[in-house]
Amino acid sequence: MHTLDHLLAPVLHRAPANAWVVAEDFAALAGASALTARSAIVVGRLLRAADCVRGEREALDEWLLASARSSTTALDPVIQATYADLDGLAESLSAERLAASALLLRDEVESRISVLGHVALLGRVDDGVVAHERRLLDRIASVDVIAIERMRETTADVASIANPWLSRAAALDLSSWWLDPVAIHELRRRAGTFRWPRTGSIRERPPIRFRGRRVGALGPVTHAMAEVVGCEDDFAQLVPTHGTLVARLFDGEVEIFAIGLGITEGIESGLYVRRPRGGDDGIEAVQAPSAAIPPSRGPSGWWVPLAGIASAAEIIVRLQESGEAREERLVIVPETH
Amino acid sequence: MTEIQTPVFSVKLPSSLGSWLLVLAGIQVSPIERNLAAMRVLSHVRSWVGPYLRRSSPCLLDEADLDEVVQHLLTRCSTGSSRFRGTSEGEAHKWCMRVLLNRARDLCRNRRRLMLKDSEQRIENEAIDPDLTELTATELGRILQAVVEELARLHRPQDLEGLERSLRCLVEARLGATIEEQMEAFGFSPDESRSAEACARARNRVYKYRERGRSVGCEALSALVAQGRFDDEEVVDLRRLLGCGLSASLSVAKGQLS
Numbered sequence: 001m002h003t004l005d006h007l008l009a010p011v012l013h014r015a016p017a018n019a020w021v022v023a024e025d026f027a028a029l030a031g032a033s034a035l036t037a038r039s040a041i042v043v044g045r046l047l048r049a050a051d052c053v054r055g056e057r058e059a060l061d062e063w064l065l066a067s068a069r070s071s072t073t074a075l076d077p078v079i080q081a082t083y084a085d086l087d088g089l090a091e092s093l094s095a096e097r098l099a100a101s102a103l104l105l106r107d108e109v110e111s112r113i114s115v116l117g118h119v120a121l122l123g124r125v126d127d128g129v130v131a132h133e134r135r136l137l138d139r140i141a142s143v144d145v146i147a148i149e150r151m152r153e154t155t156a157d158v159a160s161i162a163n164p165w166l167s168r169a170a171a172l173d174l175s176s177w178w179l180d181p182v183a184i185h186e187l188r189r190r191a192g193t194f195r196w197p198r199t200g201s202i203r204e205r206p207p208i209r210f211r212g213r214r215v216g217a218l219g220p221v222t223h224a225m226a227e228v229v230g231c232e233d234d235f236a237q238l239v240p241t242h243g244t245l246v247a248r249l250f251d252g253e254v255e256i257f258a259i260g261l262g263i264t265e266g267i268e269s270g271l272y273v274r275r276p277r278g279g280d281d282g283i284e285a286v287q288a289p290s291a292a293i294p295p296s297r298g299p300s301g302w303w304v305p306l307a308g309i310a311s312a313a314e315i316i317v318r319l320q321e322s323g324e325a326r327e328e329r330l331v332i333v334p335e336t337h
Numbered sequence: 338m339t340e341i342q343t344p345v346f347s348v349k350l351p352s353s354l355g356s357w358l359l360v361l362a363g364i365q366v367s368p369i370e371r372n373l374a375a376m377r378v379l380s381h382v383r384s385w386v387g388p389y390l391r392r393s394s395p396c397l398l399d400e401a402d403l404d405e406v407v408q409h410l411l412t413r414c415s416t417g418s419s420r421f422r423g424t425s426e427g428e429a430h431k432w433c434m435r436v437l438l439n440r441a442r443d444l445c446r447n448r449r450r451l452m453l454k455d456s457e458q459r460i461e462n463e464a465i466d467p468d469l470t471e472l473t474a475t476e477l478g479r480i481l482q483a484v485v486e487e488l489a490r491l492h493r494p495q496d497l498e499g500l501e502r503s504l505r506c507l508v509e510a511r512l513g514a515t516i517e518e519q520m521e522a523f524g525f526s527p528d529e530s531r532s533a534e535a536c537a538r539a540r541n542r543v544y545k546y547r548e549r550g551r552s553v554g555c556e557a558l559s560a561l562v563a564q565g566r567f568d569d570e571e572v573v574d575l576r577r578l579l580g581c582g583l584s585a586s587l588s589v590a591k592g593q594l595s
Contacts, residue, residue: 050408053405114417134365141418153544174439177583179590187473193474246564247491
């Protein structure tokens with residue numbers, strides 16, 4: 001069986017992707033024939049960043065499996081170190097200001113837990129590994145809840161930390177609480193001259209804009225809706241998958257979702273008009289006088305197709321509620337560039 | 338997850354990307370079920386990742402790159418603590434696209450650095466280049482202005498002033514304003530005393546503004562992207578500045594606990 005440094009040599013020396021690998025990492029891997037607390041962090045980082053290419057991945061998986069199966073306690077150093085770090089992390093969260101070391105510690109826990117999860121997923125390993133992964137994830141979740149609540153009140157002190165790995169991990173992951181301060185710290189430096197834009201007093205409802213040329217090029221594609229028999233023409237099904245809220249009318253009593261307007265969609269483009277909790281109760285009519293294809297009423301909302309609209313057009317929505325009829329208008333503008 | 342295990346028994350799984358991602362996120366799920374779900378995610382994502390990244394990635398990616406990008410997604414959705422925890426199919430797609438695009442950007446960045454190194458140019462830290470700093474600030478301002486304008490279609494006219502204020506409160510906090518500065522700027526009512534009680538009220542008000550700023554800002558930004566006004570790549574910095582990914586984190590962690 002190869003040692004880790006030998007196995008990972010091509011990955012670790014492939015600059016600049018792994019500019020974060022420091023002497024301490026190389027030392028941890030040197031001659032290692034089993035995972036240690038430190039080498040698991042390096043392996044975890046490689047896995048999290050998907051730095052191993054085909055061939056290297058398979059070799060690493062094979063090594064991890066062989067290592068995990070060599071003894072029922074093979075992964076104990078990794079597991080025990082993770083429990084201990086979580087205790088240390090929970091303690092450091094009570095400090096007045098979140099220290100940079102706490103962010104690093106949380107990231108190291110993440111790397112180790114990723115290795116354990118990866119090994120568990122490779123299969124045919126001791127059930128204890130799977131159970132520890134679950135238990136650790138539970139404990140991580142409770143630490144994270146406290147940390148995220150604390151982040152509301154305190155900023156993390158990241159000025160003192162210049163860690164290339166954390167910077168890279170922050171670029172890959174926008175949602176982790178311990179990486180957010182790192183990313184924001186860098187963004188602050190990059191946007192040092194930012195001033196709040198002069199927004200004036202724009203209080204007019206702006207038009208919905210869409211790429212007219214793209215809409216014209218797309219025909220109706222209904223495969224995304226055809227999964228439910230009897231609901232083939234119900235665009236409501238596309239709202240959770242492809243819809244984005246782009247307008248509210250009647251003080252929020254009617255919502256309009258854009259479907260297929262962006263440049264990355266591949267489905268029929270249109271607007272879906274419905275009530276906030278679904279359905280079209282009280283929406284008496286939706287009209288688009290200058291549209292090539294008139295809006296149609298579906299089982300639970302109105303569909304306004306945008307194909308064929310070549311210039312600015314108006315959508316009129318009529319709402320009947322408590323015996324009172326109201327009408328609101330919205331402008332849609334195709335952009336040809 | 339390069340080697341997906343063939344399950345020894347048939348596991349019935351739901352048939353949507355979101356459900357598979359949730360199976361992968363479930364810590365009580367057996368490795369076999371997770372493996373099967375990973376296989377489904379792999380085949381689903383493989384069917385659209387090429388065209389998606391051809392449109393959205395900042396550089397051209399070949400098949401090997403796509404392979405790396407998808408592997409990264411599989412790791413993110415099946416190991417560690419930041420797996421998908423959304424509630425809808427739409428969120429599942431958006432989550433995958435974001436993870437894939439971030440990895441694609443990472444690959445492109447590395448490639449750019451490698452080219453600079455090959456041509457023996459010094460790798461400059463772009464953070465200290467005054468031109469780029471100015472450019473980032475201008476770009477952020479341009480998109481933020483569009484976000485503020487977008488609010489007028491999403492909210493009632495009478496709420497707009499307050500919402501813009503909340504958004505500004507959040508952005509300034511993220512750019513380094515302290516809670517004390519923000520209590521003075523946003524928290525106290527005119528002529529309000531600075532008693533302990535008033536300070537606590539002002540502090541809570543600022544926290545509330547920040548939270549509301551995040552939710553309305555991220556919603557308006559999504560609306561802009563949905564209309565094709567900006568693409569994903571252009572709004573990465575603003576998304577980060579607003580902390581759009583973060584709002585999900587707390588519910589993720591709480592969901593994990595429950």
